Amino acid sequence: MQVFREKGRLLEAIREKKSEEKSIGLVPTMGALHEGHLSLVQFATQQTDQVVVSIFVNPTQFDDPDDLEKYPRNLEQDIALLKTKFEDLWIFSPNATELYDGKIVSQQFDFGGLENVMEGKFRNGHFNGVGTVVKKLFEATEPDKAFFGEKDFQQLQIIRKLTDLTKLPVEIIGCPILREDSGLARSSRNERLSDANRQKAAFIYKTLQTASELFGTKSAKEVTDWVEAAFLDQDVLELEYFMIAEANSLQKIETKEKEKQYRAFIAVYADDIRLIDNIALNN
Known part of the structure; x- marks a missing residue:
């Protein structure tokens, strides 16, 4: 299991894999990993040759600074959890300056109205932040497939629209919601x-x-x-x-x-x- 902090080093390793005709799968996360994330990684390992798990708490998708501050972060614990089930993963955990090239602002997108309801209605600018970070992650990892949970179904549809808008050649895979024994969606x-x-x-x-x-x-x-x-x-x-x-x-x-x-x-x-x-x- 390798941990990459810099986009350049990761992209170099990915392109070497692709030169060997290996496929790349991306599982974007904000860390604080749980069984739901592990199920996404499992789907990715079944469908691609090399899986990259990004762990990055994206500041531009939070409209509440207090929520951003309280969001759990423990990279070492996340890596330890991944090691319990997987061996040959690549972890991409950049800081915000690295991923955003020093300018931590959202790009503005027109998602055709998908962004104006539900989460978009109650969280100002949220999906511009999501679109921005996912686009940057796609550019940094050049995945063939990217895996997202259906718990964030609106986000899943937004990202599908994002690939249409940007023409990035990534297949978006929606994965079933994983639930606790009580039925509560894992989060x-x-x-x-x-x-x-x-x-x-x-x-x-x-x-x-x-x-x-x-x-x-x-x-x-x-x-x-x-x-x-x-x-x-x-x-x-x-x-x-x-x-x-x-x-x-x-x-x-x-x-x-x-x-x-x-x-x-x-x-x-x-x-x-x-x-x-x-x-x-x-x-």
Whole structure:
């Protein structure tokens, strides 16, 4: 397992691999790794010859400086976890000055409206920051495939759009959400939850499951009203948003149409810790 801090050295090693006709897989992360990240790495090792795991807390996608400050960072622990299951990984962990070439600002993108709903509505400038850092990571690693979890489904669609806009030749692979035994979607933020609140947060996925069942017979508005009412009875959990959207456009729906795929999206605060999740409503 090799750790690269500099883009130049990493790119040189990658191009040497490519000269041997080896494929490159990228798993972008912000560290604080857990089983969900390991599942992405597992997918990548199955589909590419050399996997690069980037570990970088991206400052430009945080609209709340306090959230950025509190985001967990422990590179040594992350590497130790990866070593428990994988051998020949490359770790890319640059500092912000290195990755951003000294100018730590977001590029502005037009994602065709994908960026203006849900996370984009509640987190100012978030997806410009995501697009900027992913573009820089793609340029630094020249991957054939990049692997992202469906927990951040809106981000996944944004990145697919990014490859269309930039013409970068990367295949984007969406990987299933990995959940804790309670159903709570695995997230680095879960580590900040108290044991009691971690159990209470399982209500988020249970609500999504019931919403999926209701969607078979109820309208989107009726399902939304039910979810909003359900959270009124929660003492720790505060609903930020719940929305049913068409899976490709991410636009809120009013009426169901045949042949279209829909997903339910949710963001909830457990005390001051923000958790997101989503679920497919039809297959």
